[in-house]
Amino acid sequence: MEGFLPWQWCLFWYIVAMPVVAYGVIQIKKITDKQPESKPLLAVSGAFVFILSSLKLPSVTGSCSHPTGTGLGAVLFGPAAASVLGAIVLVFQAILLAHGGITTLGANIFSMGIIGPLVAWLVYKGIQKANGPTLLGVFLAAALADLMTYVTTAIQLSLAFPVPSFGMAFNNFMWIFAITQIPLAIAEGLLTVVIFDYIMKLKPDILENLKVIGPKVKEKVQAVV
């Protein structure tokens, strides 16, 4: 929301977010130089964020919010690359839709572009290390990235407006954002599973090269196809 953070906080979140996005640009260049065949998937990840963040869905709390779509990019290309995709969409929405805002861009990139993808990536890699099912990892990564994005927003607002106290404000904002987001996060998780599974079937080699799936999972997928 444009102008809804005091300027000191706007500046603070810009300073925090920008180096990550810059690092993300370098990461993307590295990955696409090494594996040019992964470029279409990068486009798909960005396109997925475009679609999901444009869909304002109703939730059981009676208000509307939108999913983020950043989980897919984070699982495929890592959190830094996903932060660039998130930043592109946020700039688009801030300039053309008066949605999100330019002053609050840093704060929004931090929640949707950095914390969300970071959570997705950690969850996915954790489940992969534990030899858990790949698709369960994808589901949890996408759903938790979505949810944690809005928890982060709630924290950011409570930090800026600790009225009457941080705890009370946090409670308020959590109700508004996070509870509304729970069903949407589940929906995003399911959608991400469908699209990931489809990619895994058609292009298991690229996923293996990106270290998203191991050779065992790849064999299993190819046996089915």
Next chain:
Amino acid sequence: MNNKQYIVLLVLVVIIAVLPLAMYSGMGEDEGYFGGADTSAGEVVEETGYEPWFNSIWEPPSGEIESLLFAVQAAIGAIIIGYVFGYYNGQAKERRKQKKEVKTEE
């Protein structure tokens, strides 16, 4: 997963999206339903006495224009995903065809 499982998951997504519409059927924005969560958060912030210090440089002049731009955003994404998946699908089909031909030649 096979196509049937895809459909089951997608139907679940539709149910999640439609359920609130059924739950609060008959209610509208005037009763405080289906507004944006960010708008409610904005109200809470304004209750603290805070006034936004910056307004959007440009705003969609009406709800119609706003929905146009949101639809354009979704369409851009959908075109890209459709293009890449169609291309991948064609490649996979061709691979399968070549495999078959090799087998029949043997």
